[in-house]
Amino acid sequence: MKPEQSLPIRCDFCGACVAVCPVDAIQLDEAHWRLFAERCTQCEACVMVCPMNALEMKHEEPV
């Protein structure tokens, strides 16, 4: 599983998810939200802290 933006349009780029992530797995700039999935420990802190409910945990697609 990994966090994804379920409805990216909700994101207001507040930076709360970046601040809370213990492994710096989220990168944010003015227009983009990006997850470095290989770093993510799936702690769900970002999902819980997002004030816009823009994140949810999603199962990886089988490859």
Ligand code: SF4
């Ligand atoms: S906490 Fe939510 S609203 Fe804030 S930057 Fe992260 S995804 Fe966007």
Ligand code: SF4
């Ligand atoms: S689930 Fe945890 S480790 Fe993964 S991006 Fe969110 S805060 Fe970072």
